[in-house]
Amino acid sequence: MSDPRALATRLNRHAPRRARVRLESERAFGRALTLRTWRLGNGLRIHVVPDSSAPVVAYQTWFRVGSRHERAGKTGLAHFFEHLMFKGTAAYPQGQLDRLLEGVGAETNAETWTDWTRYYETLPAAQLPLAITLESDRMQGLVLDTEQLESEREVVMSERRDRVEDDVEGKASEVLFERAFQTHGYGWPTIGWMRDIEGYTLADCHEFYRTFYAPNNATLVVVGDLDEATLLGLIQEGYGSIASSRASRSPQAGAERTQGRARRKQVKLPTVTEKLSIGLHAPRLGDPRWVALSVLNDLLFGGRSSRLVKELVLDDEIATTCWGFVTPFADPGLYEVWVSLREGRRAEDAEKRVWAAFERIQRDGVPEEELAKSRHQLELGMISAMETAGGKAEQIGFDDTVVGDPVASFTRLERYRTITEDEVRAVADEILRKKSSTTVLVRRGGER
Amino acid sequence: MESVELSCGSQVLIEEDRSLPIVDVAVLWRLGAIDDPEGSEGQARMLARLLRRGEPKGQPSIDERVARLGGRLAITIGRNTVRLHGTVLARHLDPFVELLGELLCSPRFRETDLRREKRRVRSELDAVLDDDGSLAHRQLRRTIFGDHVVATPVGGTHASVGRIRRSAIAEMHAEALTGRRLLFGAAGDVDAQTITPMLENAFGQLKKGRANRPKLPAPKMAKGRRVVIVDKPDRTQTQLGMGTLGARVGDPDLAALVVGDTGFGGLFTARLMQAVREERGWSYSAYSQLGAAVQREAWAMWTHPSVAQLGDCARLQLDLLEDWVSGGLKATEIRFAKRYLVGSRCLDEDTAARRLELALDAVNLGFPMDRPAGYTRRIRAVKRADANAAVAKRIDPKRLAIVAVGEAKTLVPLLEGLPGVVDVQVTKPRSLL
Numbered sequence: 001m002s003d004p005r006a007l008a009t010r011l012n013r014h015a016p017r018r019a020r021v022r023l024e025s026e027r028a029f030g031r032a033l034t035l036r037t038w039r040l041g042n043g044l045r046i047h048v049v050p051d052s053s054a055p056v057v058a059y060q061t062w063f064r065v066g067s068r069h070e071r072a073g074k075t076g077l078a079h080f081f082e083h084l085m086f087k088g089t090a091a092y093p094q095g096q097l098d099r100l101l102e103g104v105g106a107e108t109n110a111e112t113w114t115d116w117t118r119y120y121e122t123l124p125a126a127q128l129p130l131a132i133t134l135e136s137d138r139m140q141g142l143v144l145d146t147e148q149l150e151s152e153r154e155v156v157m158s159e160r161r162d163r164v165e166d167d168v169e170g171k172a173s174e175v176l177f178e179r180a181f182q183t184h185g186y187g188w189p190t191i192g193w194m195r196d197i198e199g200y201t202l203a204d205c206h207e208f209y210r211t212f213y214a215p216n217n218a219t220l221v222v223v224g225d226l227d228e229a230t231l232l233g234l235i236q237e238g239y240g241s242i243a244s245s246r247a248s249r250s251p252q253a254g255a256e257r258t259q260g261r262a263r264r265k266q267v268k269l270p271t272v273t274e275k276l277s278i279g280l281h282a283p284r285l286g287d288p289r290w291v292a293l294s295v296l297n298d299l300l301f302g303g304r305s306s307r308l309v310k311e312l313v314l315d316d317e318i319a320t321t322c323w324g325f326v327t328p329f330a331d332p333g334l335y336e337v338w339v340s341l342r343e344g345r346r347a348e349d350a351e352k353r354v355w356a357a358f359e360r361i362q363r364d365g366v367p368e369e370e371l372a373k374s375r376h377q378l379e380l381g382m383i384s385a386m387e388t389a390g391g392k393a394e395q396i397g398f399d400d401t402v403v404g405d406p407v408a409s410f411t412r413l414e415r416y417r418t419i420t421e422d423e424v425r426a427v428a429d430e431i432l433r434k435k436s437s438t439t440v441l442v443r444r445g446g447e448r
Numbered sequence: 449m450e451s452v453e454l455s456c457g458s459q460v461l462i463e464e465d466r467s468l469p470i471v472d473v474a475v476l477w478r479l480g481a482i483d484d485p486e487g488s489e490g491q492a493r494m495l496a497r498l499l500r501r502g503e504p505k506g507q508p509s510i511d512e513r514v515a516r517l518g519g520r521l522a523i524t525i526g527r528n529t530v531r532l533h534g535t536v537l538a539r540h541l542d543p544f545v546e547l548l549g550e551l552l553c554s555p556r557f558r559e560t561d562l563r564r565e566k567r568r569v570r571s572e573l574d575a576v577l578d579d580d581g582s583l584a585h586r587q588l589r590r591t592i593f594g595d596h597v598v599a600t601p602v603g604g605t606h607a608s609v610g611r612i613r614r615s616a617i618a619e620m621h622a623e624a625l626t627g628r629r630l631l632f633g634a635a636g637d638v639d640a641q642t643i644t645p646m647l648e649n650a651f652g653q654l655k656k657g658r659a660n661r662p663k664l665p666a667p668k669m670a671k672g673r674r675v676v677i678v679d680k681p682d683r684t685q686t687q688l689g690m691g692t693l694g695a696r697v698g699d700p701d702l703a704a705l706v707v708g709d710t711g712f713g714g715l716f717t718a719r720l721m722q723a724v725r726e727e728r729g730w731s732y733s734a735y736s737q738l739g740a741a742v743q744r745e746a747w748a749m750w751t752h753p754s755v756a757q758l759g760d761c762a763r764l765q766l767d768l769l770e771d772w773v774s775g776g777l778k779a780t781e782i783r784f785a786k787r788y789l790v791g792s793r794c795l796d797e798d799t800a801a802r803r804l805e806l807a808l809d810a811v812n813l814g815f816p817m818d819r820p821a822g823y824t825r826r827i828r829a830v831k832r833a834d835a836n837a838a839v840a841k842r843i844d845p846k847r848l849a850i851v852a853v854g855e856a857k858t859l860v861p862l863l864e865g866l867p868g869v870v871d872v873q874v875t876k877p878r879s880l881l
Contacts, residue, residue, distance in 0.1 A: 032467060053467055054798035095726070098716045103784055105791020124794050154729030158685065162732055162752055165684040168578050270682040272577045303520070304500070304511035317564070320571040342571040369516070376518030380537055383470055387799050 001034060001050060001228055011232055018042040019240025021232055027407055030386070035396065035406060038232065043216025043244045046235060047396050047406050049223040051389060057224030058393035059131040060120040061139070062401045064219075065212040067192070068114045068185030068331070073199070076192015079112040080156055080200060081208050085119065086110075087148045089141035094148065097134050104130060107390075114186055115330040116401045122390045125225040129234055135220075136238030139213055144205055153197060160191050168271045169338065172442050179263050180279040180334055180438040184256040186327075214245030221397040221406075224389040256281070256332065263438040268445030273320070275340050275442035276347040278354065280431055282335040285328045286403035291415040292427040293335060297324040298374040299366060299424075300357060301337075305373070308357050318345045318353070330402045335431060347441040358432040365425045378416045382409060449807055450640045451817055454648055456627030457656035461807050461817055462643060463635040465800035471541050472801040474633040475532040475548060476812050479624040481602040482527050482662050488611045489597075490569070490604020493525045495557075495617045497565050502556030510551055519544050525602055528661070528742055529812060538637035542646055549650025552630075555621065562614050569609050573881040580853045583678050584687035584750075586880045591676050591849035592691050592746050596667040606881055626657020633808045635800035664743045669693055669847040672870030675863045676849070679856035679874050686758050686854040690765055691748030692847050695740040697813050702740060703826040704838035709738040711777040711785035711835070712768075713749050719781070720749060723768055730757045730764075742813065747843055755854060759862035762850065766866060769845045776836025785835075790824045 004023040012020045020041040029035040029049050038046040070077050088094035101108045106123035121131045164170040174189050181187030191197075222231055259281055269275075283289040300308045301324035312319040321340045327333030339350040386392045386409070399408035450462045484491045500523065503509045514521045519536035532552070536544040576582045586601060593599035600608070630651065634643045669692060695705050713720035713736025724734035731751040739745030749769070753761040777785070797803050797820070806820040846868065852859050856874040864872045 030468075053465070055794050056798050095717065095722075099784075102715050102717050102788050103791075105788050105793070105795070107792065107795055122795055124791055127791070151726070151729040155725055155732055158730070158752065158754065159732040161684040161754065166580060270680075272574055303515055305509060305515045313568075314564075317567055317571075320568075320575045340575065343574055373512075373516045376537065377515055377520075380470065380518050380520060380535060383468055383537075384535060387468060387801065389798065 001036070004036065007229055007232070011229070011236060015236055015240060016041075018243070019236040021236060029392070029407060030410070036228070037406065040215065040236065040239060042239070042242055043214075044239050045219040045400070046232070047219065047221045047400065048226070048228055048231060049392060049396070050226055050228060051223055051392070052225045054389065055125045055225050056122060056389050057125045057128045057131075057222065057226055058120065058122045058389040059128065059135065060118055060221045060393045060397050061135050062219045062221065062397040063117045063212060064115070064217050064401055065117055066113050066115040067188065067190040069212070070185060070188070073196060074204060075188040075196045076156070076190070077200060077204060077208055078117055079190050079192065080152070080197065081205060082110045082112045082117050083152045083156060084144060084148065084205060085138055085142065087142070087144065087152070089137050089143055091137050091141060092134065097138065100130060100134065106131070113190055116398070118397060120390065120393070128222075128226060128231065132234045132238045136235075136242070139215065139218070139239065140242045142209060142213075144202060146202060149200070149202055149205065153200065156191070156197055157194065160194060160197065164189065164191065168269050168275065168442065171269055172267065172275055172277045172440050173336070175265060175267055176277045176279045176336065176438060176440045177334070179265055179440070180259075180281070181256055184331065186256070186329065186331070186333060211245065215239055215242050216244035219397060219400050221393040221400075223393040223396070259436045259438075262434050264441070265439070266441045266443055268443045270445055271442065272444060273341050273343050274345065274347040274444060275338070276350045276354070277440040277442070278337040278351070279334040279438040280433070281436050282326055282333050282431055284330060284332050286330075286408070288415070289427050289430070290326060290328075291412055292419055292423040293326050293431060294378065295371070295374050295416065295419050296361065296424050296428055297326055297335065298377055299361070299370060300324055302374060302377050308354065311357070312339060312350060312353060318342055318349055322350075328398075328402065351439065355434070358428065361425065361428045362432065366421050368421065371419070371421055371424065375416050375419065379413060382413050382416070449803065449817060452640050452644050454627065454632075454644070455652045456654040458627045458630040458632055458647075458651060458654075459811060460632040460634070460640075460644065460647060461804060461811065462633070462638065462640045463800040463804045463807070464639050465635065466637050469538045469637050471536055471538050471634060471636040471638045472804065473534045473536065473541075473545065473548065474804065474808055475552065476631040476633075476808055477530040477532070477552070477624070478528065478629040478631075478659060478661060478812070479530050479620070480526050480528040481600070482597065482664060483620065483624065484604070485616065487608060488604075488616065489600040489608040490602070491612050491616060491620065492530065493603050494562070494565060494569070494609070494612050495620055496523050496525045496530045498557055498561055498617065499523060499551050499555050501561035501565065502558050510547070513547055514544070517544050517547070527598060527602065541638060541642070545643070545646040545650050552625065553651065553654065557614055557618050557621070559614050562612070562617070566609055566612070569603060570606060573603075573606060576881060577877050580680065580683065580687045583680070583877050583880055584689050584851050584853045587676050587678050587875065588689040588691050588748060588849055588851045589746065590880070591674055591851060592669060592693065593667050594669070597664060598667065598743065625654065627651070627654045628657050628659040630654070631808060631812055633804045635804035667693060667744055669844070671847055673846070673848040673850060673866065673868040675866070675869055675872040676851050677856045677859045677863070677872070677874045678851065678853040678877055678880070680853050680877055681855045683755070683854045685752050685754045686852045686859065688751050688753060688758065688762060688765075689748055689851045690769070691746050691849050692844050693842070694738050694745045694747030695842060696744045697740045697742060699740070701834070701838035701842070704830045704834040705738055705842060707782060707785050707789065707827060707830045708777060708835040708839040709736055709747065710789055711781040712736055712772045715785070715788060717784070719768055719772070720765070723764060724751055724761060730761050755858055758852065758854075758859065762863060762866055766845070773840055773843050773845050776839065777832070779832050782830075782832040782835055786827055786830060789827045793824050
């Protein structure tokens with residue numbers, strides 16, 4: 001990599017203020033790579049990791065907007081808008097973006113969750129300029145009309161029917177989060193309530209675009225076989241004229257109040273077996289306790305040798321599947337547990353056993369050998385996730401957007417390696433409490 | 449990529465890449481659902497699942513030992529091959545390979561474990577009732593392949609799993625576990641000098657044996673379009689699949705078919721997605737898929753429209769299919785599909801593990817290990833006339849299975865009047881298990 005100061009001087013020689021680039025930091029990324037973070041004058045942050053191990057480049061645009069930034073009555077708008085971003089601009093009318101990218105063999109898509117929206121391309125290295133041209137164009141020049149809005153509304157309603165209305169797990173998860181979060185925006189589904197999807201207007205979409213799709217609310221991550229100077233020059237050219245937004249707003253919903261009493265709900269869904277879903281309020285991703293809770297979750301649900309998979313699925317045969325998940329959210333989220341029972345078994349059977357497993361850890365702690373196993377598993381998972389250029393870019397963009405540190409994955413990796421039994425036990429005592437739990441019991445409804 | 453041969457006759461492919469401290473290890477065992485005895489479908493899969501079971505009392509399980517090594521192990525089974533795929537921290541490679549040897553060469557196949565796994569398979573089969581997509585795929589396969597052995601799911605059914613015996617599993621294992629039926633691969637922080645002695649130690653004692661496999665008859669479909677409704681109430685939308693026979697890997701027209709299918713329904717910008725989703729908003733996803741195996745596999749297209757739009761969507765898909773088969777793709781569409789396939793190839797080969805997987809698949813099918821390197825040349829060589837002729841010859845819209853999941857009394861009237869339909873049947877989801 002070239003000397004960053006000399007590079008910045010050269011690139012800024014004739015650049016207008018918004019397009020001027022400056023280096024914010026330079027850090028090791030793993031044992032062989034380097035991550036440089038740059039910023040344009042208009043606020044756009046750029047993370048660059050040259051990696052010539054394969055002739056490909058991952059180009060990702062992360063916007064700091066997700067479903068938590070929506071307001072009541074307009075839930076799902078962040079996700080809906082993600083769909084609209086593929087609809088066309090004055091320079092590249094509808095269909096052109098997909099056509100140009102697929103025409104060079106690129107993989108392209110987008111996704112939205114609670115705290116962020118990302119657009120990504122993985123493409124042959126020589127085609128990097130195309131990604132920059134198209135992404136910078138749609139950050140400033142999206143054109144929307146009523147026909148596109150209506151057609152995409154149908155598509156998103158179809159997506160919701162597929163993932164929620166006709167999906168037992170999707171529906172139960174929606175009920176769980178709605179009950180667990182009564183103030184915070186994490187309580188509504190990222191895809192939005194159907195009644196809200198039906199009501200979006202063109203004005204809603206224009207306002208959303210103006211507010212959130214601006215360089216000072218976005219981060220670019222570029223990993224792969226690239227020349228940094230050429231890349232930055234192209235980024236200056238593509239994004240350097242875009243004004244930053246003054247309208248960026250903080251989340252609508254406030255912090256979730258502490259839950260002092262257990263919540264419980266039964267739902268009847270068209271399924272042949274009962275299901276159990278438990279949510280416990282959990283730390284945000286940036287909290288050191290998040291790693292301890294992830295280790296605890298791995299002990300309980302991390303594969304066939306973990307405590308609850310072994311007990312519920314393999315040995316005592318009361319469930320078909322079970323899993324646990326610590327939400328990686330910017331604000332405190334949920335520790336989510338799911339058990340799909342075998343035919344004839346009651347959700348309460350599983351509930352008792354899950355709480356008994358929690359209590360055993362609180363009472364007896366965790367043997368060092370078992371802890372070491374989870375450490376190894378989590379270490380392997382993190383390393384494997386960064387095998388590809390796309391995997392590295394995703395990790396950088398995700399950590400930068402959610403915890404404000406693009407190399408936080410390495411901090412977590414180090415924490416996994418050094419976590420102690422005391423820390424796991426402490427987090428079990430603090431988080432695994434009935435009074436802060438929300439339980440959804442799915443009963444059989446509808447005959448098959 | 450390096451290739452070495454073990455003393456037992458097994459080939460080993462090694463793709464070295466020192467960028468991360470992990471190693472991917474693959475074992476391809478030429479044993480699959482096509483080896484199942486008639487009536488005991490699911491036996492090979494049951495064998496594969498029992499490999500993980502059977503630890504002596506008081507000893508840690510196989511899964512426990514894999515996890516302690518910082519490893520992951522997946523065992524999957526297809527029609528032709530059992531595939532063990534592991535990933536492990538490089539510092540633990542030696543005990544991991546030793547464990548693989550123990551798991552494959554010295555399984556215990558206990559009766560208690562078999563009973564337990566049968567109960568588990570049954571509960572998994574019941575769970576399919578919650579998954580409309582799986583129900584639709586099972587029914588489409590059954591309608592396309594009819595009585596052929598590949599119509600049955602790899603894991604079998606409630607009835608066939610019930611008939612599996614421990615002695616038959618042990619016999620199958622003894623007969624099939626020979627050096628020439630195993631193919632090994634390693635990718636990542638490893639080289640041939642490191643992995644070969646480990647594999648020799650774990651597998652070198654196996655007999656060489658032969659690699660013979662059952663020869664299956666070519667599948668056939670009767671003329672006409674057959675509709676099957678999987679009757680499931682309380683659905684807000686349907687899963688709609690249409691399919692017929694597709695390709696086999698030895699088909700000289702395979703590259704031409706891949707180009708044709710990609711241009712029709714393999715891309716976001718392809719005809720199918722544009723017509724169904726982009727122009728009409730009828731379904732979140734709309735795609736086609738060309739299967740290719742040792743024997744002829746299925747070609748299918750999938751959408752999931754709402755019930756109100758099902759009839760129109762099905763008619764549109766049939767029109768698109770007819771146009772594609774009779775008129776072919778335009779020159780621009782063919783060029784576009786080829787550009788995509790050639791351009792995206794580097795994304796299939798961007799890690800050592802992916803390069804290894806492509807080479808293993810090639811060797812497993814009887815091709816040289818460098819066959820993947822010729823992929824872009826084969827795609828580039830496809831002419832428009834080749835692609836359209838191959839599609840017209842292989843994809844037969846007059847022999848078509850049409851499957852939808854939803855409430856039968858609502859769906860039947862929407863689909864029975866489709867052009868060319870000779871039969872409409874309604875089936876219960878449980879009949880697919």
